[in-house]
Amino acid sequence: MSTILAIEDLQVHFTVRRGGQRLVARAVDGVDLEIAPSETLGLVGESGSGKSTTGRAVLRLVDITAGSIRFGGVELDRRRRRVPSDYRKRVQVVFQDPYSSLNPRMTVGSAVADPARRHLGLSKADSMQRARELFDVVGLDTRHVDRLPHEFSGGQRQRIAIARALSSEPELIVCDEAVSALDVSTQAQVLNLLRDLRVQTGVAYLFIAHDLDVVRHVSDRISVMYLGRIVETGPAEAVATAPRHPYTELLHDAIPLPDPAAQAERRTARRQLRSSADPPSPLAPPTGCSYHPRCPFAMDICRQEAPTPTPVDTATGAWVRCHLHTHGPVLAGAPVAELIGWRRDTPAGDTARGARPTG
Template identity: 50%
Template structure:
């Protein structure tokens, strides 16, 4: 359980990120259009915690992670890491911050330089930050390869000589090279086979127990997030719609979008699975260039009211530590009468 009596390691306040889109004539006037990828989101991550961020493709999860790391500059809002605003840091301060905050990318093949050996890849962060002598770095790389389950004798091999799961282990070893306090994991297992996913998730959990590292774990698969997260935030079209500890979120979802996502997660008990009713949402997610007024989910919500299209719901506390942005927030708000079979 997360100890919220401590100071948060990472604090995100009203973060927004927009990207320029095609400009054109609208109603006879020239207009610049933007993609609102992330809109006014806030959350906190505490030391040693795993904070899951879930939602369907295109909802802004990866943009959130990249904005936190300043791989892309936020349009508005603040990101405080250990009390310091990342958005206001100069290049020297940013370099020092990145020693404490690292990134594991989604595609292990694209994130590893094919012309570098794995020894050079894993030691590169230590070279950039001037840590140790060459011999000490080599020894540290061997230790890291052993910790992530790779043969230290393969230090001079290249990424193409490894499988997808092994390449992701190399990426994880690189992320832990500086022993950071926070690692942003951007869908680190989505490109892997299911059996390999479990191995990588167990590895991340073991490394967290050993080093005390906090994770921002980004994923679109709720069943993956369940096994690793302490708390979970659900995103829809650039907005966070619900935040809770994972157990409460899975047993007592208060937002209809969360409930619909959970209805798609299979249950291993066949007797229970055949009695469950799948909630199929109508239509497709709206375009982030022109999001709906009011609640962004109201165009697909089976229980939407008139107020939902007029007023944007606030992310409010509906139970201790449980936050939801919905005018109709309740435990499992979509009743069977609202489900189209």
């Protein structure tokens, strides 16, 4: 696969003070991911899993502790301020809250024109013309370029933020919870817009969100993040509909279904996947597999050894980081949902050490 972005064993640690002690928070603790030109990679996981920190490392807003980020084949300096001269042109961002990222006193037309002036060297008049064209592209009224951000709705402001991100003709846009603050129908419109823009411009997205259903609708591939690591990567449909990792299955079963019977079944599955264990902290990640305290299928090895990526489909490069596929009862690469029924029939407290599920 040709790549525009390649992240290898990325670590981003922060020093925090707790009661006079200096502790290290391993916000990103060994992330590997790749994005091809014009591809959308979804990065999904619960709040606190390290998604934004990964995005901020790509955007060069935080220093890299260890590992590497290569963009366009060139390895980036670990210090955030040392960026290649054209990096700000080539990599852009759309955050969750466009209101805080738009200058309240600058007209939205100037906000959209600004990157084109700065990075493409357009004149004031030409960059304003580009802003008008971009307004048209993202579905805004070109007559409104002279308005201020507060005169727009949340969905419109997100369109302005997208227009601004496109203004410098970037190759990659990091979208961090870009639709999370919008209502469901506006969300769908903005997701469709992002998809159309990718076809039109060839831009690639690192699409970060906590909602697997949202990520699924926009991504080619999905990487699932838990406590600073990617636990599963694969084609979007496969990851979203037939998860290989118990954590992904938990995210999958959290998506509500319109059909009451199907929803009841999903609720039952969710009860089995959920655990009372507190979500662990990056200040003290559990030994072994960091998901083991919450995993209903945890085996002895899960408490002792961190799992390495196991390929589940060589054609797509899909992989999962879970001992169940190498030491446990799931056939390597099979959907982990097979285990849900199996565990239902297993006496309480008995963990996955026995035979494969039957039927």
